[in-house]
Amino acid sequence: MQRARARGKRDREMSRGKADVRFLLFPFVSLLILGGSEAATDGNKDKEFYIVYLGDSHENEEHAARSHVQLLSSLKTSDDEARESLAYSYTKSFNAFAAKLSEDEAAELSNLEEVVSVFPNRYHELHTTKSWDFMGFPQTARRNPKMESDIVVALFDTGITPQSESFADKGFGPPPPKWKGSCGHYANFSGCNNKLIGARYFKLDGLRDLSDILSPVDMQGHGTHTSSTLAGNVVPNADLFGLASGTARGAVPGARLAMYKVCWVSSGCSDMDLLAAFDAAIHDGVDIISISIGGMVPDYTNDSIAVGAFHAMRRGILTVTSAGNNGPNLASVANHAPWLVTVAASGIDRQFRSKVQLGDGRTLWGVGVNAFDPKEKLYPLVSGADAGANSSDGGASSSYCVNGSLDRAKVRGKLVYCRFSMDGVDATIKGSGGIGVIIGSQDFLDTAEIYMAPSTMVDVTLGEAIDGYIHSTRSPSAVIYRTEEVKIPAPIIASFSSRGPNPGSQRILKPDIAAPGIDILASYTPLRSLTGLKGDTQYSKFSLMSGTSMACPHVAGVAAYVKSFHPTWSPAAIKSAIMTTAKPMSRRTNPHGEFAYGTGQLNPARAINPGLVYDMGETSYIQFLCHEGYPGSSLQVLLGPGRPVNCSTLVPGVGYDSLNYPTMQLALRKAREPTIGVFVRTVTNVGPARSVYNVTVRAPQGVTIAVKPESLSFTRVMQKRSFKVVVKAEPRLENQVVSGWLAWKGLRHVVRSPVVINGIRFDGQADRPGVD
Ligand SMILES: *[C@@H]1O[C@H](CO)[C@@H](O)[C@H](O)[C@H]1NC(C)=O
Ligand SMILES: *[C@@H]1O[C@H](CO)[C@@H](O)[C@H](O)[C@H]1NC(C)=O
Ligand SMILES: *[C@@H]1O[C@H](CO)[C@@H](O)[C@H](O)[C@H]1NC(C)=O
Numbered sequence: 048m049q050r051a052r053a054r055g056k057r058d059r060e061m062s063r064g065k066a067d068v069r070f071l072l073f074p075f076v077s078l079l080i081l082g083g084s085e086a087a088t089d090g091n092k093d094k095e096f097y098i099v100y101l102g103d104s105h106e107n108e109e110h111a112a113r114s115h116v117q118l119l120s121s122l123k124t125s126d127d128e129a130r131e132s133l134a135y136s137y138t139k140s141f142n143a144f145a146a147k148l149s150e151d152e153a154a155e156l157s158n159l160e161e162v163v164s165v166f167p168n169r170y171h172e173l174h175t176t177k178s179w180d181f182m183g184f185p186q187t188a189r190r191n192p193k194m195e196s197d198i199v200v201a202l203f204d205t206g207i208t209p210q211s212e213s214f215a216d217k218g219f220g221p222p223p224p225k226w227k228g229s230c231g232h233y234a235n236f237s238g239c240n241n242k243l244i245g246a247r248y249f250k251l252d253g254l255r256d257l258s259d260i261l262s263p264v265d266m267q268g269h270g271t272h273t274s275s276t277l278a279g280n281v282v283p284n285a286d287l288f289g290l291a292s293g294t295a296r297g298a299v300p301g302a303r304l305a306m307y308k309v310c311w312v313s314s315g316c317s318d319m320d321l322l323a324a325f326d327a328a329i330h331d332g333v334d335i336i337s338i339s340i341g342g343m344v345p346d347y348t349n350d351s352i353a354v355g356a357f358h359a360m361r362r363g364i365l366t367v368t369s370a371g372n373n374g375p376n377l378a379s380v381a382n383h384a385p386w387l388v389t390v391a392a393s394g395i396d397r398q399f400r401s402k403v404q405l406g407d408g409r410t411l412w413g414v415g416v417n418a419f420d421p422k423e424k425l426y427p428l429v430s431g432a433d434a435g436a437n438s439s440d441g442g443a444s445s446s447y448c449v450n451g452s453l454d455r456a457k458v459r460g461k462l463v464y465c466r467f468s469m470d471g472v473d474a475t476i477k478g479s480g481g482i483g484v485i486i487g488s489q490d491f492l493d494t495a496e497i498y499m500a501p502s503t504m505v506d507v508t509l510g511e512a513i514d515g516y517i518h519s520t521r522s523p524s525a526v527i528y529r530t531e532e533v534k535i536p537a538p539i540i541a542s543f544s545s546r547g548p549n550p551g552s553q554r555i556l557k558p559d560i561a562a563p564g565i566d567i568l569a570s571y572t573p574l575r576s577l578t579g580l581k582g583d584t585q586y587s588k589f590s591l592m593s594g595t596s597m598a599c600p601h602v603a604g605v606a607a608y609v610k611s612f613h614p615t616w617s618p619a620a621i622k623s624a625i626m627t628t629a630k631p632m633s634r635r636t637n638p639h640g641e642f643a644y645g646t647g648q649l650n651p652a653r654a655i656n657p658g659l660v661y662d663m664g665e666t667s668y669i670q671f672l673c674h675e676g677y678p679g680s681s682l683q684v685l686l687g688p689g690r691p692v693n694c695s696t697l698v699p700g701v702g703y704d705s706l707n708y709p710t711m712q713l714a715l716r717k718a719r720e721p722t723i724g725v726f727v728r729t730v731t732n733v734g735p736a737r738s739v740y741n742v743t744v745r746a747p748q749g750v751t752i753a754v755k756p757e758s759l760s761f762t763r764v765m766q767k768r769s770f771k772v773v774v775k776a777e778p779r780l781e782n783q784v785v786s787g788w789l790a791w792k793g794l795r796h797v798v799r800s801p802v803v804i805n806g807i808r809f810d811g812q813a814d815r816p817g818v819d
């Protein structure tokens with residue numbers, strides 16, 4: 048049933064394939080991913096794709112590629128067979144290859160000395176402009192146009208629509224000299240220009256499906272949408288059916304775009320394609336990478352996004368990712384490595400609602416985008432449960448209006464009331480000769496689905512009232528009016544947005560930040576109808592989409608914006624600037640607190656001027672991983688074979704979490720005594736040379752937070768100052784999550800960090816023997 052949730056409007060995070068059957072229990076995860084990995088293994092049952100990691104020795108690309116064939120030849124009966132099994136050589140930014148291997152061959156390879164690690168290729172699933180104005184980032188915001196036009200942002204996504212106005216190159220000069228990427232002419236793809244300067248695709252499993260075109264062209268709308276949110280041109284008069292009308296624009300309309308298509312209709316997004324995109328993008332000279340694709344692998348050394356992003360970070364490139372759409376379940380957050388920015392989805396202050404009028408004169412409201420004006424005053428109304436084709440199951444499946452369960456004669460020309468079980472009921476009703484549908488649901492009432500027939504979704508208690516009305520009269524009737532835009536309080540975190548705590552580390556708070564991800568208007572593809580459902584004839588240049596996928600490019604765009612003012616800042620500095628300037632959100636309206644929103648709502652205008660940043664580089668992350676209990680040998684995947692790590696001889700990181708992270712999270716120990724965590728932090732002055740910052744602290748009940756020293760003074764730019772934060776939490780906080788914060792306040796800056804105390808243990812969390 049959940050397969051139908053694959054419909055695009057309420058976008059899903061792409062999560063891992065086969066290993067994650069348990070996630071099928073969560074809303075928003077569709078069977079598509081399983082379909083994807085099955086497709087990949089069909090026809091070659093005992094062989095699968097593996098990624099064989101040799102680390103990054105860079106003598107010579109050609110030599111590296113040849114050595115990959117040689118290595119494979121040692122397993123296979125002939126060189127030809129070796130060449131045939133090789134799917135790809137990653138030679139530009141790291142040294143690895145993807146090949147089709149049996150389990151035995153994979154095991155044999157992993158025993159070779161030159162091989163750092165071997166991991167199976169997995170398939171992931173995918174995870175919209177008023178949003179900028181809503182965040183206080185107007186079209187007239189301060190810009191650094193020269194620098195902005197030298198910024199190249201990369202997206203790993205479903206491809207792009209090159210002819211879209213959002214990517215036209217009027218006013219753009221040639222690509223910046225550092226750009227080494229490429230863009231070819233491909234099927235159904237008109238090519239690049241001076242705005243869209245790179246476009247490639249990776250489909251290394253070689254499986255063809257008619258639903259895909261081997262080209263960077265976007266068949267799904269997702270990549271076009273995220274790209275335009277990140278860096279689309281300013282396009283006036285954008286709307287969908289007259290809704291959400293206004294000027295569409297990206298965070299950095301002056302920046303250049305490069306699309307690396309790694310997600311396919313037929314198979315989702317695979318690890319080997321993602322790694323190929325990292326290999327290429329790092330080499331091509333991109334500045335920021337945006338990935339609205341998810342994964343739930345808790346281990347940072349065999350997660351393709353974490354591994355690829357680490358290599359990118361080492362070369363000064365920040366990777367921004369979506370937190371996932373598996374909320375509101377706790378510990379569902381994806382992409383949680385500390386060198387990634389993990390983005391939650393929030394709502395802006397509008398919603399799309401349709402008025403429903405019942406025959407007895409009552410009116411009520413539903414949610415969704417319904418572009419149809421009623422032709423009649425009222426339509427006959429029937430309950431799906433009473434319109435079943437098969438009376439022997441008591442209406443069980445017809446009450447959900449499952450395709451095939453309805454008697455066409457009983458729904459023809461009528462509106463039908465259905466309980467929600469999956470997306471696409473509007474198509475089913477239309478296909479069965481009905482007029483439209485009122486859907487009663489407990490979930491997803493904060494996102495507007497686009498409908499292909501007159502439809503709306505109401506809260507299930509209203510739904511029951513409708514059902515009651517149907518049974519109270521001999522000829523029940525109703526009408527659904529065209530959708531209107533209404534104002535609602537905001538921001539709140541989307542119900543679907545994945546929540547913490549971090550399944551990968553008990554000491555790192557995730558998600559990091561929240562950005563708009565509900566009903567976002569951005570560019571769309573002409574190659575897919577708005578719903579993607581059978582029989583839908585609605586097409587539009589702009590569409591509304593929801594998901595953490597839509598939130599991610601907002602933050603990636605602001606990272607590019609920050610970089611256009613501070614081109615020399617490290618990825619960690621840019622990330623810190625974005626996090627510490629976020630607008631605090633409220634636990635009262637978001638009961639999961641920081642586990643829902645991290646530091647709060649993205650605040651673009653302030654992010655370029657944070658005052659102080661929490662900076663760090665690759666060594667800090669290695670110290671952190673050692674502290675978390677990762678064996679040094681496993682870290683070669685991140686660093687390369689020339690750089691062995693021995694955690695017991697490495698200078699250890701300092702403090703409770705061994706990382707200079709902009710937030711703090713203490714895991715409560717099960718004990719009679721209070722749990723104490725001493726966090727050590729270093730801030731770098733990026734504000735005025737002479738400045739003084741005093742600390743302000745808020746501690747929740749049962750917790751004390753002491754900061755030493757309480758004042759930091761600077762005499763020059765880039766000067767560093769360290770401080771200690773002693774967090775002491777009472778044992779009575781067991782089974783609770785509470786939070787406070789500390790903020791360094793200068794004359795014109797506030798540098799704020801949440802402090803979270805987690806008294807709940809989650810089964811999903813990795814339990815590494817880390818040092819406390
Ligand atoms: C990833 O690594 C962890 C341990 O480091 C291991 O338990 C897990 O099986 C690995 N997963 C894959 C798919 O290789
Ligand atoms: C792609 O191009 C081919 C050849 O020009 C054409 O037949 C096909 O209809 C195009 N596909 C789409 C989805 O536009
Ligand atoms: C009718 O329902 C029964 C019981 O659920 C089921 O066994 C049967 O296959 C159904 N028939 C049709 C035509 O759907």
Ligand SMILES: *[C@@H]1O[C@H](CO)[C@@H](O)[C@H](O)[C@H]1NC(C)=O
Nearest residue numbers: 450451471474475478580581
């Ligand atoms: C419903 O099922 C019929 C028969 O299997 C199929 O032709 C039709 O496309 C389905 N409708 C939808 C909306 O999936």
Ligand SMILES: *[C@@H]1O[C@H](CO)[C@@H](O)[C@H](O)[C@H]1NC(C)=O
Nearest residue numbers: 679680692693694695696697
């Ligand atoms: C790491 O260093 C320690 C102390 O020098 C040594 O005993 C150990 O063998 C080293 N481990 C590896 C894997 O080299």
Ligand SMILES: *[C@@H]1O[C@H](CO)[C@@H](O)[C@H](O)[C@H]1NC(C)=O
Nearest residue numbers: 739740741758792793794795
């Ligand atoms: C910091 O505290 C000192 C001493 O209390 C005070 O003189 C100073 O004005 C404060 N500075 C700021 C920026 O609040």
